[in-house]
Amino acid sequence: MDTATIISLALLFALAAALYSSVGHGGASAYLAAMAFFSVAPDTMKPTALTLNLLAAGLGAWRYSRRGLINWRLLLAFAVTAMPAAYIGGAIHLPPLYYDPLVGILLWLSAARLLWKPRRIANQAVKPPPLLVTLPAGAVLGLLAGLTGTGGGIFLSPLIILFGWEETRRTSGVVASFIFLNSVAGLFGNLASVGHLPGELPIFAGAVLAGSLFGTWLGVDRLPREWLLRCLGGVLTVAGAKLLFA
Numbered sequence: 001m002d003t004a005t006i007i008s009l010a011l012l013f014a015l016a017a018a019l020y021s022s023v024g025h026g027g028a029s030a031y032l033a034a035m036a037f038f039s040v041a042p043d044t045m046k047p048t049a050l051t052l053n054l055l056a057a058g059l060g061a062w063r064y065s066r067r068g069l070i071n072w073r074l075l076l077a078f079a080v081t082a083m084p085a086a087y088i089g090g091a092i093h094l095p096p097l098y099y100d101p102l103v104g105i106l107l108w109l110s111a112a113r114l115l116w117k118p119r120r121i122a123n124q125a126v127k128p129p130p131l132l133v134t135l136p137a138g139a140v141l142g143l144l145a146g147l148t149g150t151g152g153g154i155f156l157s158p159l160i161i162l163f164g165w166e167e168t169r170r171t172s173g174v175v176a177s178f179i180f181l182n183s184v185a186g187l188f189g190n191l192a193s194v195g196h197l198p199g200e201l202p203i204f205a206g207a208v209l210a211g212s213l214f215g216t217w218l219g220v221d222r223l224p225r226e227w228l229l230r231c232l233g234g235v236l237t238v239a240g241a242k243l244l245f246a
Contacts, residue, residue, distance in 0.1 A: 017211030024172025082142030089146020090189025151179025
């Protein structure tokens with residue numbers, strides 16, 4: 001990569017990490033979009049996105065955990081089936097022709113619902129989901145995470161919030177941990193792809209960590225719950241646009 005491309009990607013990664021980590025996400029879908037825009041080799045994109053996801057989500061999970069903002073029971077209810085599925089998905093190549101528009105539309109519908117009367121959603125009563133729902137849902141989300149080179153949080157956040165399974169800030173803690181675990185499983189599912197990591201990875205990692213430090217500070221300590229929902233709606237809108245128009 002030339003110097004201009006490296007600097008541009010590092011800045012985009014930092015901005016994406018700040019926005020996505022404010023709602024507990026790793027930002028993989030944004031990293032993939034940025035790399036696609038600069039014509040990074042496809043074999044490099046997936047492992048790079050997963051590695052940067054590990055950094056952003058790992059930092060988020062640590063900060064949310066320190067504040068007691070992770071519902072471990074809810075996390076395990078999804079992760080126990082998601083991680084094996086992410087491992088399998090990491091080894092599969094999925095043609096994007098049908099997947100991208102379908103998931104992009106679903107993300108936009110979720111964003112529209114979160115952005116419509118977010119105060120009501122933020123104050124809804126919390127009820128735990130049954131394992132009959134979380135176990136198969138976790139498997140589907142994990143498979144999607146491994147297939148797409150993301151952590152799956154872009155799908156889990158709206159699911160938890162819209163069904164009222166946890167309040168907004170603790171949802172971010174669950175999602176950050178979920179993304180970290182799935183990113184690990186996805187990388188192990190395709191260890192050969194690690195050989196395609198770019199030499200510029202330390203620069204990109206530094207940019208993502210800087211952005212994540214700011215984003216998680218906002219998400220853990222500063223943003224009110226309804227503004228967290230607005231940020232999440234914005235994240236889903238961006239991710240949906242990436243799938244529909246990339």
